[in-house]
Amino acid sequence: DTAVSQTPKYLVTQMGNDKSIKCEQNLGHDTMYWYKQDSKKFLKIMFSYNNKELIINETVPNRFSPKSPDKAHLNLHINSLELGDSAVYFCASSHGTAIYTGELFFGEGSRLTVL
Amino acid sequence: TQLLEQSPQFLSIQEGENLTVYCNSSSVFSSLQWYRQEPGEGPVLLVTVVTGGEVKKLKRLTFQFGDARKDSSLHITAAQPGDTGLYLCAGASYSGAGSYQLTFGKGTKLSVIP
Secondary structure (H helix, E strand, C coil), X not given: CCCEEEECCEEEECCCCCEEEEEEECCCCCEEEEEEECCCCCEEEEEEEECCEEEEECCCCCCEEEEEEECCEEEEEECCXXXXXXXXXXXXXXXXXXXXXXXXXXXXXEEEEEC | CCCCEEECCEEEEECCCCEXXXXXXXXXXXXXXXXXXXXXXXXXXXXXXXXXXXXXEECCEEEEECCCCCEEXXXXXCCCHHHCEEEEEEEEEEEECCEEEEXXXXXXXXXXXX
């Protein structure tokens, strides 16, 4: 069973379109995250949710809107896609918000290419 | 924003050689984690170090957390082709409201040539 699963794995779309990436975790964790990994492999946090509530919201354009229907799901919706949005997006989860000793479990990533 | 500098950025070595990857910051972290990422997959945790000066060993990998909790190193002994991958360090810091945030370094891409 996949612990953190995200779909789709690949997404190719035109500039200006709206797209969503879904994420689900079956680990029973209460905190979920979205990270963006650019072409240079730099992994940067975008959002963090704890029990469906937003707790971290880094400087991300408001075209990106996370939605957490329950603590096992955290979806990412992106409006008006731009070329610079091309990247690999990783969903992750952890037990609790005190991740200083915990572990992040990552999904396999969703590679978004904006043409 | 706390920054983590990793070095070297790229490393290509022969099988059997030893190597060290460094992770440095001017900020103090509550803990530091090391992840390994293979192509097409998400990062996977290797180890977490919490106490200043702590040393942890995972088979041929040795991890050390600096005394001041600002830096860390990963040493691999007798590298094997299976060690090839992207190694990421991540520092945990308190971000308020009872939560912590992980800041990742830019990674070290290791290639071990048979």
